[in-house]
Amino acid sequence: MTKIEEFIEVVKQGKYVQAHEILEDDWRFYRKKGLKPEEKAIQGLINGATALALFFIKKRPTSYEKVWKVFEKYEHYLNIANLENIEKYIEAKELLLKINSTIKK
Template sequence: MKIDYNIFNQKTAIDRFIFAIENGYFVEAHELLEDDWNMYKKQGDINKALVLKGLINGATALALYHIKKRPESHKKVWLAFEKYVPLLDTVDVEEKEKYFKAKKILIELNKRI
């Protein structure tokens, strides 16, 4: 899939992530939150890191299904999304509504499978 370079016009990592999943760039979406995920891990902010891990795994699961054509792997990785994303209710992140939006989009895309 050829990447739409408008993805890089988005302001923040979560904005780029949302753009990517809305446009089917699931592999790229996986990469877009990794720096923030690693930063939270290094800072010891484990729950924030796990929320990002959940979103990353949601995008990865969709990539496994749609791009890699591996439905069994999709199911296994989607479980990590379901495990970690509920922590979003308990963490304090800037622009939290965008993280909820990403969660909602991933759930909707997964329902179509």
């Protein structure tokens, strides 16, 4: 199972903090290489999972709103990122959006 597939599975289980950790090394790798589209695409997914953790687990709606905005800011990088299995990254984005849509604002 790839890291992005693992990310998707743990998000489906509501383990948002764990999901964040799964992609952390990949984010650091792309950041260190200076590959901005890949770095920001992954950072967006990480922030999406973090935002959901803040809302559902930590019960901090104000913090959730701030972090979710980072997800929204970076999600477009998935359109230009050169990531292997890009379709899985897009699936992860769609999953985060679907879960987020259940939040009453």
